[in-house]
Amino acid sequence: MTQDNLVEFKTPETEETFSDALSELLRQGACQIIAQAVEAELSEFLGQYQGLKDEQGRQAVVRNGYLPERTITTGVGEVAIQVPKVRDRSSSGLKFTSDENDW
Numbered sequence: 598m599t600q601d602n603l604v605e606f607k608t609p610e611t612e613e614t615f616s617d618a619l620s621e622l623l624r625q626g627a628c629q630i631i632a633q634a635v636e637a638e639l640s641e642f643l644g645q646y647q648g649l650k651d652e653q654g655r656q657a658v659v660r661n662g663y664l665p666e667r668t669i670t671t672g673v674g675e676v677a678i679q680v681p682k683v684r685d686r687s688s689s690g691l692k693f694t695s696d697e698n699d700w
Contacts, residue, residue, distance in 0.1 A: 623673040631669075631678050635695045639681050642693050649687060657687035 639660070646658040661684035668675045683693035 620673060624671075624676050627671050627673055628676045628678065631676065635678070635680055638695050639683070639693060642683065646691065651686040655686065657685065657689075658691055659684050659686070 643658060643660070647656070649657040651657045661682045663679040663681050666677050666679045668677050680695055681693065683691070685691040
């Protein structure tokens with residue numbers, strides 16, 4: 598029996614298949630809004646631990662660059678985002694995770 602019932606489906610459209618000016622503008626706007634939301638979350642997170650100091654009297658929880666850029670899929674296509682990293686000098690295991698990370 599060599600027959601099978603497999604049906605080949607078309608792959609969904611990618612960013613390259615619809616790259617008109619309006620779609621690009623919407624993608625850029627989505628990227629900016631996501632970046633602002635992540636920065637607001639980070640500010641709130643750092644504010645919670647502003648009074649926490651390490652043994653040397655320095656702030657224990659500080660920004661420490663960004664995670665590698667990655668793409669997420671939105672209603673207007675894929676957009677690239679960067680999530681900030683946080684360094685915990687107090688070794689208490691604090692870690693910043695954005696709600697956007699759950700996407």
